[in-house]
Amino acid sequence: MSSTADDVKTAVIIEDDPEIRHILSEVLESAGFTTVSVGNGVDGVRAVLSYKPLLTTLDVRMPGIDGFEAARRIRAQSDTYIIMLTGLQDEADVVAGLGAGADDYLLKPFRPRELRARVEALLRRARTGPAQPAGSVPETPGARPVTAPLPIARAEETDAQAAATAAASSGASSGEAAGDGEWLVHRDLSLHPENRIVLIDGEDLDLTRTEFDLLAALLESKRRVRSKADLTLVLRGESYVTSYYVGDADKRAIEAHMTNLRRKLGDSPTSPRYIETVRGVGYRLTSEQA
Template sequence: MERRVAVVVEDDADIRGLMAELLGQSGFTVHQAGTGAAGVAAVREHAPAVVTVDLGLPDFDGYEVTRQVRRFSDAYVVMLTARTEEIDTLLGLEAGADDYVTKPFRPRELRARIEAMLRRPRTSGSLPVVPGAAAAEPAAAPAADAPDATLEPADSAAPAPVPPPSSGVPAGSAPSGWSAPVPAQTPAVPSPLPGSAAPAPHAEPAVDARLELDGLALYPQLHRVDAAGREVPLTPTEFLLLETLLRSGQVVRSKAQLARTVRGDDADAGTYVPKADERSVEVHVGNLRRKLADDPNEPRWIQTVRGVGYRMAGRPVAVS
């Protein structure tokens, strides 16, 4: 179940109150902070799903708040500022923000952006992420997010998962795309202990399901990525982009398609995508490559198709 907790970091009391009211109307429990230090402490204490950060704060700026928050939380971070220069947007995204909204903003649009972020595939209750500590809990989350989380694979050659023979799911009936870790199927997998039915929901056999490509492994339910034997911490947006590219295989995804995916739209909906959103995708992919240590000149995983977009350098496989 989705945790509706938010932290508002804003030094202007009027705007802070407006944000608290706006998020409160959307069903959030809102905690407010007037300084960067207080904001970081509030995020650490309340483990919110969403954090809004003003760029100009009395102690240190919103960039530093975002960087510090990213050290222990994968909350969605929305940066709010009156600065409209492209460099400010890029700095905010590079610091780890998921979205950048300029003031004055339209409350309905901001609320829609936040709701779109919350529809992205992620593991409920993973704030902050503790690797390996919540392996028994994530199974309930994908059921609520499944309609928005499942991405149809553009690469038809990528093998679809085959349910275990003992699962009770007929071969060939797996959902389109790699959506094997669907909680509704979990109870059908027998417990490893004969005659014991109760432990089955906690055995989580599908939690190890992953997408793999040449030493890169992505675990959708754990919201975890391993690259060349090391765990790589990613922001929710970076994780979503990598998962989308892995599911697409060697089929190129344009910057516009990826931008629609990031904002929660259908990738092929044909809706308008401003250049700023495409540029944001470039920054996020650049951050992703840097964290993966993937050289764009000699890519091991993510290839740039000039003038078009991005694709994976090989054919990812789904392993369950």
Template sequence: MTGGQGARFRALVVDDEPSLVRAVVGYLERDGFLVSSAGTGEDALELARRESPDVVVLDLGLPGIDGIEVCRALRTFSDAYVVMLTARADEVDKLVGLSVGADDYVTKPFSPRELIARIRTMLRRPHIGVRTTASEAPSSITREPASDVRRFGALTVDPVAREVAVEGRAVHLTKTEFDLLDELSGHPRQAYTRRQLIDRVWQSDWVGDEHLVDIHVGNVRRKLGDDPRAPRYIRTVRGVGYRMGPG
């Protein structure tokens, strides 16, 4: 293994186009990643269980089990970052892909260099493993004072434990979804532009469509049971972006 910036990370590339797989695997390996690849969803899930990758590059249009179902299954046992690849540029595919827990999407054809840059940006963020519920947490963990927990009506956000609950019921968010809610809830009443949220959650050197913010906000709202037409938690600021806090 070479000594690139990604030397300590594992990647899994899942696509049924051998030439694309070779290109992406080659770029990742040159950047120091340990890389595995699969051409089917079934093989991808088996490899993911065995190797616990840090990031999965996942084609939406796989034969057999498609990328949507693979991503949904991954989220039952893995907290890896997921970048969805799609040859279909319509927004429906992007929305559906991200609603099952993908962190980003790239539309084919794409530059492998851009893909690697996005992956490296994601992996510079804190990597927190799959969270346990309070009843599963080890007894040795010292809980932070209750005052550190942010409360918005029935919603509680614990930034230290990375736990979210609505009316006492645990809400399971992906890393990206939690990071977005953490940023918004940490500065209530502050209106954020999409670019500001990109800079804080995805990091300032992230490149891509700022529409990604809207998709993740939609995912968080859905999981919190927050109706955007009558929001209780995340509010749309017309012409600006989003904020939390009272209306």
């Protein structure tokens, strides 16, 4: 493929510490990015909308709007990958940052090699469009288009609903493919990994990218327990690679994502229909029998 302006990888660095900005710039430029650095959240949001970056690093504690508010504004209009940076003493910020729309985080002080590894893992994950109402078209300059044209996506969705409904009525077992052989089904819950569609009893379910990836991992594993450390590696794109450090903050982030996923599924932790907690270990699907 010939090189064009669209092939250039751009990263926006939103950080008020000049020394950390310099380190981030060096690491990302060595990874092939062209970088744009700003020192506060307001200018950072503007930079994302102007430069349409593939990646954005975002500090939590900044003058003006903080990193959480900046992440919410960015995520509403862009599907840039967001890595949140927070101090080691502020691990509680991790859960809030992920809830605001960040894809991953790093605790300060961080190792340049770890940042590079996190970036490479993110780039292997599928991107979704910004948080827009279904069928709407972003009007704000700088918003990235969704991966597939909307009319095609809606047509695929219609076929998907019919296939999932048929699979549910035919009693497809947990984790079995349905319809075209690509669906994962558990009870009345159906997930299409390639088209990134989730249905409950044939009705669309709106999940974040992370919630979708967690649910897909559990459906693929059926009744096999997935630990919080294992699910952390799934989100990093490094499944079953044990050389990556998984800390308590990672595990708390998984717990937060699972809480949000269960809420959207209408699932109760005490009497689950889809996902059950294996105390002290992790999560797995419930049995097929009610």
